[in-house]
Amino acid sequence: MSTTVTRRAGCPDERPGGDAAEKWRYGILGALEVHHGSRPAAVERPRHRAVLTWLLLHADRPVTTEQLVDAVWGENPVATARGRVHAAVSELRKTLRTGGSQPLVSRTGGYCLLTREADVDVVRFRQGLDAARRLSCGGDPAGAASALREGLGLWRGTALAGLEAPFAEAARAHLEEERFAAQELLADLELSLGRHQELVPELGAVLDRYPTREGIAERLVLALYRSGRQTDALAVIRRVRLRLGEEYGLDPGRSIGDLESAVLRGDPALLGVPGAGTRETAAVAPGAPAGPPEQQPAGPLPGEGPAQAPARDFDPSLAPDMSPCSVALPFRPAQLPPTVADFAGRCAELRELQGLLRHAAGQPGECGLRVCAVTGPGGIGKTALALHAAHRTAAHFPDGQLHADLRGGDRAPAAPTEVLAAFLRALGVPAGAVPAEEEARAALYRSVLAHRRVLVVLDDARDVTQIRPLLPGSGRCAVVVTGRGKLAGLLGAHRLDLERLDDTEAHALFAGIVGRRRAAAEPEATAEVLTACAGLPLALRIAAARLTVRRHWTVAALAARLGDHVRTLDELHVDDLAVRTCFATSYRRLPAPDGSERTPDPARAFRLLGIAPGSMISLAAAAALFDLSPARTEAVLEQLVDAGLLESPAPGRYRLHELLRLFAAERAAAEESQAARRAAIGRVTDWYLSSRVEADALPFPGRPRTAPPAVPLTSYREDRLVADGGAGLRAAG
Structure with missing residues (x-):
């Protein structure tokens, strides 16, 4: 669940008045x-607090009454839920109204809480995190640490403490994950600044809150080791191992095991400067003494004091012999775009993909790189799943x-x-050190990622x-394509x-957007909408979005519009999302024929499939259709x-998705002459009739045919396709 509270499209620039104080x-x-200023505002009733919290989590964005009902009551709302939401909002408006201004404004079918002139702690927290990343990338780890602190x-304990509502647990977990990432x-920044001893009590407190978080445990171990507390460092590892075994029956990851071995043997690499965000031990600067800290002479260690060069000054061309581990990341890139909050379905695929990625992260570096390819037609939900x-x-x-958008459809x-x-650049290599040639860039990219765990x-x-x-x-990285x-x-x-999604998954996605009660109120119409969308997630999302912003429409009204095949694709369009546009992108990518008879035109074949009878077709019938x-x-x-x-559900059998079939028929009407369309329909119709005549003759060889085949079957199929009556009927499609 997103908790971004910056201004979004949909709410005009309305600003509550009042000065900063x-x-x-x-x-x-x-x-x-x-x-309000220095005066607390009382929001005491649990329902009012839940409504206001939901509005804050979606601040500056319109929130429908239906969404508020689902947020406050979940799957079992009371009959008067809508009225109670309106009453709660009315009371909140009285509380928030000041000087004639009102930050809680009405929107079509719902409300919008304006916070542009307000101070929201989660916004300030995220601004500090963003500033820390910028300062770290700019070579100011001290400033970055200050911004993070x-x-x-701003945290006063557990996020949304004391709030009891169906949405609270997921929102709380999301905010806590952001807090943990900041910690x-x-x-990482404090370790890079050599503040090892000061960091020990802080990391100990964090590990007490998250006793099975191996990343914090590893950082605490490193801080203890660099503070001369080798025994305490080993005790932390053993405590985490014991906790994981008792609570989950699991062993720690390979990373913490490697760290334990390094501590036991007094690996000098533990004294280097770790790249921010990496669990790998960094290489020691040339000339650094070896052995555990208690055996080192007095004086600054590598990574301590002002003599340490910032990571941003690294130039790979000037240090060809350095270990890849010594390339410190100024901060961990976190480029993943936000995922959709109402993701539904794909349970088996999601489990499979998550399992593959977890396995890839834990495998030894010498193992092969794990690449997961998620493929499928446009609008099928590949990006959402990934x-x-x-x-x-x-x-x-x-x-x-x-993350990179490769724009394959452009x-x-x-x-x-x-x-x-x-x-x-995201990995910390200065722009001036990026080679000009693609091959050299790829080699440097692989070197920087060596011995690291990065998801691409x-x-x-x-x-x-x-x-x-x-x-x-590196085999410890993973790639999703x-x-x-x-x-x-x-x-x-x-x-x-x-x-395509099955009926259960399609219903879950559609109902999750429009509201379960609204979908359940018109089950037959909902089923008709799902049938029209044919299991295509993009179509389901667009249809649901249209209903969400048209609160007075019934589901049956949308079903009727989608049921008219002439306008189905026109209806599946909202803002910048359109099923037709998605299909057109794939259609444009089809290669053009080179003009020779040996290379059929795939675009023309696709168009003709759109006007063929039925969505399923056999190889032999398609041969007649294409001539x-x-x-x-x-x-x-x-x-x-x-x-x-x-789609090819079986060898020699092909199926066109229902919505793709409508799009293909549109392209045929626009790009094929009427004569060409009639000829194609005539060929495939004659083929179907002829195949049935021959198939009918097989069990009754002596009975005269009622009509000779209009098209010789040998022109478009192998003889084995009609070796028996059943096979002939299957070949006929």
Whole structure:
């Protein structure tokens, strides 16, 4: 659940009045607090506190009454829930009204809490985190640590403390994860500044709150070791191992085991400067003494004092012999775009993808790189699944997450050399040290990521040649690639080929957006909408979004509009989202024929499939439709399958998604002449009639035919397709 409270589109620029001293202050990083200037505002009733908290979590964005009902009562709202929400909002308005201004304003079907002129603790906390990352990247770790401490100082305990509402637990967990990430970053910065002893009690307190968080345990071990407390460092590791075993029956990850071994042998690498956000031990600067701290002579250690060069000054070209571990990340890149809060379905695929990523993070570095390819047609939910799994497993990649939109559907997809430059800068390599050549950039990229655990998400890949330069070399990294094509050349990748949602998943997605009660109130109409959307997540989201902003529409009204096939694709459009546009992107990517008869036109084949009778077609029937030989027909059909525009449920059998079929028929009407369309329909219709005549003759060889075949079957199929009556009927489609 997102808790961003910056201004969003949808609420006009309305500003509550009042000077800075009298502005509203809201706090959710602890128990809910509301102040106007120095005066507290009483919000005492639990329902009112839940409504205000939900509005703060979605501040500056319209919130519908239906969403508030679901937030406050969950799956079992009382009959008077809507009225109680209106009453709660009315009371909150009385509390928040000052000087004639009103921050809680009405919107169509709901409300919007304006906070642009207010002080919201979670906003200030996130601003501090962003500032810390910028300062760290700019070579000011002390300033970054100060910004983080200021942001963390806003926390007054557990987020949303004392709030009891269906949404509270998920929101609380999300905010606590953000707090934990900030504490990890602060620990990395303080370690880089040599403040090891001062950091020990702070990290000890954090580990008491999160006793099984291995990342904090590793940082505490490093701080203790550098403070000369080798025995205490080992005790922390043993305590974490015992806790994990008792509570979950698990062993610690390989990383903490390696750290324990390094402490036991007094590995000198433990005395180096760790890159911010990395759990790997950094290489020791040349000439650094070896052995545990208690055996070292007095004086500054590597990483202590002003003589230590900041990580941003690293120039790989000037230090070719340095270990890849010595390249310190100025901060952990966290580039994953937000995931959708109402993600639904794909339970099996999500579990599988998460398991693969967790396994990849824990495997030895010498193992092969784990690449997961999520493929499927446009609108099938590839990006949503990839990002949802990536966010859920991000903690297993403590050195950060990289993300790139490869724009595979654009006429000018992202060039690998540009993506590599952006990745290198995000990883802390100065712009002046980024090589000009793609091959050199790829080599440096692999070197910087060596011995680190980073998750790389490459979204909307056009083909394998665009992906290969962007693959890390380390087996402890993982890559998730999404693409409309099959990406068959991505050797060794684990593949998830997404298909349409089943009825249960489709209903969960649709009802989760429009509201479960609204969907349940019109079950038949809801079923008709799901049928019209044909299990395509993008279509379901658009249909649900249209109902959400049209509170007076019934589900049946939308079902009727979607049921008119002439306007179905027109209806599946909202703002910048459109099913037709999504399909057009895949259609434009089809290769053009080279003019020779040996290369059929896949775009034309796709168009003709849109006007063929039925969504299923056999290879032989398609050959008649295209007026091609079986071999050339199969080649062009498989080309459409690889492009994500056609399904192949069995060898020689092909299926066009219902919505894609409507789009293909549109393109046929626009790009094929009427004569060409009539000829194609005539060929496939004659083929179906002829195949049935021949199949009927097989069990009754002596009975005369009622009509001769209009089209010789041998023109479009192999003889074995009608070797018996059943096979002939199947071949007829």
